[in-house]
Amino acid sequence: MLKSMKFKAVLVDDEEHCINTLQWQLEQYFSNEIEIIGKFSKPLDSMEKIFILKPDIVFTDIQMPEMNGLELAAQLEHIVKHIIFTTAYDQFALKAIKLNALDYLMKPIDRDELRATIDKVKNLSIKKEQDQTNGSEEFRKSKFVNKIALKNSDGLTFISLNDIVFVEADSAYSIFHMVNQKKIVISKTLSYVEELLDDPGFFRVHKSYIINLAFVENYIRGDGGEIIMSNGVSIALSRNKKDEFLKIFGQ
Numbered sequence: 357m358l359k360s361m362k363f364k365a366v367l368v369d370d371e372e373h374c375i376n377t378l379q380w381q382l383e384q385y386f387s388n389e390i391e392i393i394g395k396f397s398k399p400l401d402s403m404e405k406i407f408i409l410k411p412d413i414v415f416t417d418i419q420m421p422e423m424n425g426l427e428l429a430a431q432l433e434h435i436v437k438h439i440i441f442t443t444a445y446d447q448f449a450l451k452a453i454k455l456n457a458l459d460y461l462m463k464p465i466d467r468d469e470l471r472a473t474i475d476k477v478k479n480l481s482i483k484k485e486q487d488q489t490n491g492s493e494e495f496r497k498s499k500f501v502n503k504i505a506l507k508n509s510d511g512l513t514f515i516s517l518n519d520i521v522f523v524e525a526d527s528a529y530s531i532f533h534m535v536n537q538k539k540i541v542i543s544k545t546l547s548y549v550e551e552l553l554d555d556p557g558f559f560r561v562h563k564s565y566i567i568n569l570a571f572v573e574n575y576i577r578g579d580g581g582e583i584i585m586s587n588g589v590s591i592a593l594s595r596n597k598k599d600e601f602l603k604i605f606g607q
Contacts, residue, residue, distance in 0.1 A: 363477055366394040366409060368402045368428065369417040369442065378415060378442065378465060385467060386474055399423040403431055407596070411436060413458075413477060418443040434563055434594050438477050484547075504552055506532070506542050513540060517557065521571045521587055523549050525564040533587070535571075561601060562594045569604065 365382065369375045375395050382390045394409055396402035399420050406414060414436045418425035429439045438458040442465060458480075459473040505512040515532065524531045525546035532540040542549075550560055560566045561583060574584040580595040593601055 361478075361481070362389060362391045363412040363438075363474075363481075364393045364409070365390050365413040365415060366396070366402065366406055366411045367392060367415050368396045368399055368420075368425070369415075370397050370399075370420040371417070372397060374417065374442070374463065381465065381467065381470060386470070389474055389478070399425070399428045403428060406432060407435060412481075413438045413440060415440045415442055415461075417441075419445060434596050438480075440473060506540060508542075515540065517553070517555060517568075518570070520553075520558075520568050521585055522565055522567040522589070522591065523553070533589070535587075537587070559597075559601065559604065561597055562592050565591050567591060572605075575602075 367375050367378055369378070375397065379392060379395065382392060390413070393411055394402070394405055396405065399416070400422050402416075403423070414429075414432060416425040416428055416439065418441055420428075425441055425443070429441075432439065440459045440461060442461045442463060444463040446460075446462060459476060461469055461473060502517050503514045504517065505514050507513075515534070519535045521533045521535055523546065524533065526541075528543065528545055530542050530544050530546050530549045532542070534540065544552075546560075546564065546566065550558075550566060553566060557569050558566055559569055562580075567583065567585065571586040572583055573586050575593075576582040576584065576590075578593075580593040580598050583591045583593050583601075585591060
């Protein structure tokens with residue numbers, strides 16, 4: 357069960373004593389919930405290792421040389437589930453929120469506030485597991501031959517998997533782009549749709565897009581690159597998805 361799950365964490369701070377203090381707090385009070393798998397005083401070094409370690413949580417300071425915590429978080433948004441900023445400067449709070457940081461802890465870090473943040477991680481993880489379970493159940497109920505059923509205000513809309521070009525995230529909604537140029541909007545997240553489209557023909561290329569591989573026309577090289585779909589729409593490919601995507605096509 358998630359309530360007893362240990363979350364893997366990485367600590368990033370250019371001040372060694374801050375890392376040591378946070379490590380002590382986590383190990384002293386939250387050792388049953390948090391496992392520290394990496395500590396880094398240089399954000400550039402940490403970024404390379406985090407791509408390999410794939411922690412659940414990154415605790416990062418904001419004001420650091422070479423790369424600040426906000427820049428680091430922007431690089432990790434597709435890799436790490438939960439970014440938690442630790443800083444003595446509250447003027448960065450608004451930027452942290454815009455980067456969808458899970459939380460913002462002021463130094464010196466209060467034990468109760470750290471407790472609340474870890475509880476937030478646990479609750480979000482439990483909710484995600486429940487959503488996935490419910491999504492899988494709805495998937496089993498809604499899939500009919502090569503079609504899926506999407507709820508609408510009047511009932512259900514049945515669409516063929518072969519007619520979906522790509523699905524786009526729009527906040528808490530998902531937009532299905534169909535071969536006939538029609539768009540179908542549902543009040544479900546893209547993570548829900550990813551569970552629904554449990555088919556090897558669909559691939560999540562970006563946090564905001566799932567594509568039907570049958571409609572890929574071109575690939576343009578880049579940091580991640582761009583995928584051109586058969587309807588002419590250009591879709592960004594996340595850097596961390598690039599190798600997996602090219603491997604599908606034998607590259």
